[in-house]
Amino acid sequence: MVSVNLDQDKCKGLECGECIDICPMEIFQFEGDKVTINHPEECIDCKVCLDICPNDCISVKG
Numbered sequence: 908m909v910s911v912n913l914d915q916d917k918c919k920g921l922e923c924g925e926c927i928d929i930c931p932m933e934i935f936q937f938e939g940d941k942v943t944i945n946h947p948e949e950c951i952d953c954k955v956c957l958d959i960c961p962n963d964c965i966s967v968k969g
């Protein structure tokens with residue numbers, strides 16, 4: 908199974924949200940002012956979130 912992790916200390920949260928917009932599987936969502944990871948088992952390992960994140964806070968391991 909693919910695992911998806913997000914470093915909350917680096918994430919820009921409400922100022923950004925790029926990963927939420929780009930993920931085709933809707934793995935990321937806002938919860939308050941934080942970005943959380945949901946149903947990571949549905950991640951298709953496309954890695955577009957890694958390319959778009961300005962702060963390098965996402966890791967995807969297949």
Ligand code: SF4
Pocket residue numbers: 911929930931932933934949950951952953954955956957967
């Ligand atoms: S690798 Fe693709 S499917 Fe997985 S969390 Fe990133 S954007 Fe979403």
Ligand code: SF4
Pocket residue numbers: 913917918919920923924925926927942959960961962963964965
């Ligand atoms: S793209 Fe990166 S910095 Fe932006 S909300 Fe997502 S995890 Fe946070």
